[in-house]
Amino acid sequence: MPLLVIGTLAYDTVETVHDKRDEALGGSAMYFSVAAAPFARPHLVAVVGEDFQDEHLADLTRRGVDTAGVEVAPGKTFRWGGRYEADWNTRHTTFTDLNVFEHFDPKVPANYRDARFVFLANAHPTIQLKGLQQVEGPSFCVADTMNLWIDIARDELGELLRHVDGLILNDEEARMLTGESNLIRAAQQVMGLGPRYVILKKGEHGAFLMSEDVHFALPSYPVTEVVDPTGAGDSFAGGFMGAVARAGNTDPATLRRAMLYGTVTASYCVQGFSIEDLGRRGMNDFDSRFDELLSIVTV
Amino acid sequence: MPLLVIGTLAYDTVETVHDKRDEALGGSAMYFSVAAAPFARPHLVAVVGEDFQDEHLADLTRRGVDTAGVEVAPGKTFRWGGRYEADWNTRHTTFTDLNVFEHFDPKVPANYRDARFVFLANAHPTIQLKGLQQVEGPSFCVADTMNLWIDIARDELGELLRHVDGLILNDEEARMLTGESNLIRAAQQVMGLGPRYVILKKGEHGAFLMSEDVHFALPSYPVTEVVDPTGAGDSFAGGFMGAVARAGNTDPATLRRAMLYGTVTASYCVQGFSIEDLGRRGMNDFDSRFDELLSIVTV
Numbered sequence: 330m331p332l333l334v335i336g337t338l339a340y341d342t343v344e345t346v347h348d349k350r351d352e353a354l355g356g357s358a359m360y361f362s363v364a365a366a367p368f369a370r371p372h373l374v375a376v377v378g379e380d381f382q383d384e385h386l387a388d389l390t391r392r393g394v395d396t397a398g399v400e401v402a403p404g405k406t407f408r409w410g411g412r413y414e415a416d417w418n419t420r421h422t423t424f425t426d427l428n429v430f431e432h433f434d435p436k437v438p439a440n441y442r443d444a445r446f447v448f449l450a451n452a453h454p455t456i457q458l459k460g461l462q463q464v465e466g467p468s469f470c471v472a473d474t475m476n477l478w479i480d481i482a483r484d485e486l487g488e489l490l491r492h493v494d495g496l497i498l499n500d501e502e503a504r505m506l507t508g509e510s511n512l513i514r515a516a517q518q519v520m521g522l523g524p525r526y527v528i529l530k531k532g533e534h535g536a537f538l539m540s541e542d543v544h545f546a547l548p549s550y551p552v553t554e555v556v557d558p559t560g561a562g563d564s565f566a567g568g569f570m571g572a573v574a575r576a577g578n579t580d581p582a583t584l585r586r587a588m589l590y591g592t593v594t595a596s597y598c599v600q601g602f603s604i605e606d607l608g609r610r611g612m613n614d615f616d617s618r619f620d621e622l623l624s625i626v627t628v
Numbered sequence: 629m630p631l632l633v634i635g636t637l638a639y640d641t642v643e644t645v646h647d648k649r650d651e652a653l654g655g656s657a658m659y660f661s662v663a664a665a666p667f668a669r670p671h672l673v674a675v676v677g678e679d680f681q682d683e684h685l686a687d688l689t690r691r692g693v694d695t696a697g698v699e700v701a702p703g704k705t706f707r708w709g710g711r712y713e714a715d716w717n718t719r720h721t722t723f724t725d726l727n728v729f730e731h732f733d734p735k736v737p738a739n740y741r742d743a744r745f746v747f748l749a750n751a752h753p754t755i756q757l758k759g760l761q762q763v764e765g766p767s768f769c770v771a772d773t774m775n776l777w778i779d780i781a782r783d784e785l786g787e788l789l790r791h792v793d794g795l796i797l798n799d800e801e802a803r804m805l806t807g808e809s810n811l812i813r814a815a816q817q818v819m820g821l822g823p824r825y826v827i828l829k830k831g832e833h834g835a836f837l838m839s840e841d842v843h844f845a846l847p848s849y850p851v852t853e854v855v856d857p858t859g860a861g862d863s864f865a866g867g868f869m870g871a872v873a874r875a876g877n878t879d880p881a882t883l884r885r886a887m888l889y890g891t892v893t894a895s896y897c898v899q900g901f902s903i904e905d906l907g908r909r910g911m912n913d914f915d916s917r918f919d920e921l922l923s924i925v926t927v
């Protein structure tokens with residue numbers, strides 16, 4: 330099943346205590362698409378500047394991503410810079426140059442509008458809603474968000490939440506959105522805001538999914554060498570939504586397995602800068618690590 | 629199968645942001661025994677002062693704990709005081725009065741010496757080893773420890789680790805003991821120090837067990853109302869060792885199920901001060917929450 334993703338393509342400059350990358354491929358939709366492509370064909374809606382290299386779009390196409398919805402706008406591509414402390418938990422944003430993303434006006438191509446599975450990557454909730462409204466009643470739409478929008482666009486986020494089936498967020502965002510420090514209660518409160526499914530990510534501590542009929546919790550895959558955590562959340566979303574789209578349904582069993590696949594794609598992501606590790610992986614790798622994770626969590 | 633535990637009985641004074649208890653039942657062996665008793669008969673070795681109330685020993689006996697190894701020494705019972713911040717992760721020790729525990733010299737009664745399952749609760753590693761050496765080749769001996777001994781008695785702890793089958797420790801202790809921030813690598817390094825089994829607890833983020841033939845990871849039980857985290861680790865150990873002793877073996881399947889039971893007993897512990905909640909529970913409660921946790925983690 331095709332899978333629509335609306336998000337960013339970017340060039341990232343990332344520094345860790347061990348190494349550094351300048352102008353490496355990044356952006357939510359980049360990580361999402363690369364993680365999801367082995368599962369299901371991603372239909373990508375994004376905007377890049379005139380400086381976005383053709384070879385980078387060609388690479389996405391080779392991976393099976395449909396890039397017809399990528400608009401090239403006058404100006405420069407979104408750029409982001411970040412630096413991690415040794416413990417990985419502290420990230421400093423060194424710069425954010427929105428560039429063409431500042432006026433992003435998502436245009437969903439006509440042949441994408443019947444997408445049944447939709448992922449709205451992190452963006453201003455009004456932009457996310459504008460993208461969603463161009464899709465004809467998807468069966469499963471999941472949105473991401475961030476602390477910035479919870480802070481400055483809470484009403485618009487509230488409106489978005491009344492239109493999506495699921496929200497994927499991390500522990501800090503869940504606490505900020507609900508004012509509730511206990512994560513189980515926070516997830517329950519998020520469901521009260523609209524989404525029938527809440528996927529709450531806790532980084533190295535795993536993730537859980539909550540809905541009326543599923544409560545599933547999972548530790549993270551035991552990565553022994555983290556290289557760069559950038560994109561872990563979007564890679565998780567890519568593996569999760571990819572697995573759901575491939576199954577073509579949102580049965581509890583599908584969602585549980587999708588949580589494992591999301592954990593697996595995120596684990597490959599953090600093993601390299603940018604998409605250096607994740608981008609070398611295919612369904613064989615994903616299945617092999619899925620089986621390993623399954624053996625670790627099976628009672 | 630009887631289960632030998634060597635540890636402390638204490639009176640604790642605990643303060644949270646919501647409530648407070650003065651001189652409540654506490655101590656590692658108290659939590660351990662109350663958690664383990666529904667699974668297997670705990671044989672308890674500990675020391676109390678003359679002020680330890682008879683009714684508190686009688687209560688342990690009623691629970692099925694064999695208290696013949698509890699020595700009453702001249703002086704006062706061990707007392708500890710602690711205060712928790714609102715986030716539960718920050719604990720301030722307000723006082724530690726070792727009292728009779730300062731000169732604890734564990735004496736394992738003759739009829740306990742063939743114990744196959746042994747838990748050495750947190751104490752100076754030389755004391756722990758002295759206790760262990762009175763047991764005739766137990767099949768499964770697990771020790772706990774704490775940052776204090778890692779700091780001031782590292783050599784003695786190293787000696788102990790060469791004699792135990794398993795070590796149970798939390799994330800902070802694992803990092804301190806090994807100097808390794810990645811917890812998987814830390815656990816592997818602990819195995820290099822002697823123990824064939826490492827049980828690493830991460831509080832609200834769950835726990836994992838690692839050995840040569842088992843790697844099992846588990847999220848915590850989703851407690852929505854934490855009242856007092858004191859004793860969670862010892863309650864975990866009690867449920868874990870109790871389940872192992874009841875099964876009478878350390879097969880991988882037994883150890884995995886024991887990790888769930890440890891998680892369950894710890895979850896009841898934190899729902900009340902002291903043993904107020906845990907102490908009201910029996911095997912029916914443990915099994916019921918085991919099934920619930922199993923449904924949450926089953927893919």
